[in-house]
Amino acid sequence: MLRPMVATTAVTAALILLAGCGGDDKKSDAGSENSGGTTSSPTPSAPAAPTFDPPKAFTAAAAYPVPDYDGRGMYDEPKRGMVGQVALVVNYRGITGRDVVDPSKAWEIKSAAAETTKVSDASDPMVAKVDGKDVAVVAYAESDKGNGTQKPSGLVVVHWIDVTTGQKIAEVSAKVSTLQGTGDLASGTPSLTTAAVDPETGQVAVGVVTAGNAGSDQTVFADPATQKSTVVPGLSPAAVHAGVFAGTPSKSSEKGDGSVSLVDGASGKVTKQVPLKQAYLEPLAGGSKHAYFYGHKEASYSGGTQGEAFFVIDLATGAVAQTVAAAPSDFDVKVACLPDQATAVVCSSTTQQGHPLELLGFDDSTGKKTWGFTDKSEGRVVPRVTAAFHGVVYAQTEAQPVLLDAKTGLDLPSAGSSESPSAGETPSAGETPSDSTSPTAADTPSDSQSAGGSDMSLYNGKPESPDAVSPFGGIYGQLPQGNSVGSTDLQSVTIYLKPTA
Template sequence: MVTTTAVTAALILLAGCGGDDKKSDSGSENKGGETTTSATPSAPAVPSFDPPKAFAPAAAYPVMRDKEHQFSEEKSQSGIAGQVALIGRWTGLTGHDVADPNKTWTIKSAEAETTKVTDATKPVAVKVDGKDVALVAYTESDKGNGTQKPSGLVVVHWVDVMTGQKLAEVTAKVSTLQGTGDTAAGTPNVAAVAYDPETGQVAVGVSLMGSVSKYQTVYADPKTQKSTILPGMSPAAVHEGVVAGAPGPADPGGSAGTVVLADGASGKVTKQIPLKQASLKPLAAGAKHAYFYGDKDSAYDSGTKGQAIFVVDLSTGAVTQTEPAPPSDSNVQVECLADQATAVVCTTGTVQGSSLGIVGFDDATGKKAWGYTEDSGGRVVPRVTAAFHGVVYAQTEAQPVLLDAKTGQDLPSASSSSSPGSSETPSSGDTPSESDSPTGNESPGNGDLGLFNGKMASPAAVSAYGGVYGQSPSGDTGSVDLESVCIFLKPTA
């Protein structure tokens, strides 16, 4: 991982981007969405490292503003599954094959005109039958038809990223809407999500606007294509069919400080584990244990405050407790990421943005493996952006950095220049052809690396084939129609 300077050569590598992709006349339509293909030979395989430890910017995908939701809080979210960069919007999911510039697909979030999307999860990578699959879930409001009342839905898509075909889709009704409009009682929004990277099973927690029971969790399985609703729960983990969560604080009859374990397929509660906390926030969506941030207050501890991370074994219900940082008088935010292997890393900070500490867990045992705070001599608490197969990817004020997920030690990263060297200089075969150049019918920039602002950041998602992150448009590339730019980083070591 290195700090880069401005790019001196703009290579048009890939065409199309985001929810507003314009398809060429040669594109073909499939059941799951739209795909752009070409008769030209496939591009060479993209380099891969498991895990990557150095990157170089290789492509930039412009993300156009969604005019329908331009006044909402909706923003595009970047992900990567295998060798396909993902851009998630309320309007749908777009995939860009980073090895083949001719392979781009888009799958809409909803087809019916009577359905309106109200929220979406970040696209994440899972395996289904050994395939690289993108998992994304949407909350939707269905206006209803005939004698059916309007309802709130959770819709989950599993997409084979190499073909752009939907492998499975599950729809679950979580509420009946009372009234009309975006703020009708019962309108669902995403509250939390947990998933199993090895099976694609997912638990989507939603909050219901103005409803008596504020929280519902939908468990869905791509193999059975069935769903189960777990009422009054916000999910923290799902692994091998077991779902862990905690009741929402506004749900009647539920204790916010109690962890609940349930069988996902049947919805049957198997264990209830009281932790005597005022509230429990779910953490670490892709982990094998359930991770919660607990907050004490006067309800349990005579007016004192304290914070802790609780790790719950999904098989036995055993609990370990870790103090993530020295107590703080300010409201504390905790963020955790799983590396889809054996580690989970959590960072704590104040809502004002001050870093407090970082702690790593062995996800095989649920026990703390390492950690340090802002007061530790000689080390800075970084902002963690991603974790993958034993490596933590993070950002400091100075540059992107790498940490060993098992020990917390700094990892060296190979150096690389953002300017093309002798081996990277475009050959005659690399020079954009007439057919590669943007036309009036394509999105501005059209995959042009010239949209890259020259300041490489730590990736927001990583696979063996590289990393991605979102960049704000800047300088001469800024446009009122350009919401952001998705930067693809190819692995170099």
């Protein structure tokens, strides 16, 4: 039986404020515009927030609206991440950051500055350390309609942003195609397939495919230190580490000779090929030591998926660390892997309709499978994995959010109470701000509105498993709802989960 994750609704001003008022007069470093980014006016800093590494219980503490915008495409859905105490939201418009300790500190960096450029895709925000700074990395697929005598072209543009200041520290642009025409579906319009980051260097490998007959899958390798890129044709990447990425050919092979290639990112040179005797392989998000792939033995098939397996490849040597047979299914499946930013990687498979089939855990230091179960396992329900962080897997069942141990797959016990306080209840003493941090009368929010842009009337009261986690808590997305004025003009709502244990 999976144990529920605590998620209680905070309805009092003390919890909504997140200690966002009062404090010293230190100014934010992000109080100016830089490299396409704009920030809010500097405000006094807030007291330190509680942290847990990893957090195992939460309370819903803030609801931040994500405004809609003119010209948004139908596939432009917000993607969320968390770096330290900064919550991130990415869409085609750009990336925004909000300090969850002091929500008045917010910034935004646009995806493209030129009016002739249109964004056609965006990656999830990725986490890295660059020169000791906490950095968010995001990649965009863009179409440059051309200027003067220049032909239209397809681009992959990567931004590295210091989340503390909201300033861009590096940007790399790589040309991946020349567009034939300028419409949204013009031949050569790029879109992203996979994206991987080396958390120690910030180097990225981004998979891109272009529409029509303008080109096949490619990998863009980009380095923030040199601010240079390399385009490697014919490969889709799974993982990158120490300047080397692991990728696989994008086309199926009737001969069953599908393989994995190790590539030196700076030069684009293939240093090793690893034959796996598969018709084709799907690249999955890797850890810092290994790359993970999902193999298919047949190039085309009907009536379900058969003979698939997980392959784990050592990024340093190219050795096959593990081959794990996948659970059989009568349906086509979707497979994904998530690293926990420590030593574990969790992989899951679901049907195309979203029914969870299998959950596997790997020790990324060795590449070996450590645990796993399927929807056929007695006494276990396969949850939908939403995040992994420092030894904990965060997941959602039909009934509630749950926690699993990333090293063993066992349920983690809940901490605290799962009951939500009623409107008349008072938070415990530990949740009440001290006199020195209590807001003044002028700062006190209304029943639903709080300082820093949170509007708890947007929260639907149904806690969900977080999409991204740090020691400062977690966040997830929710569809707009409620009676808040202008809620119909929102693309989504970001729910911040304050850690309590």
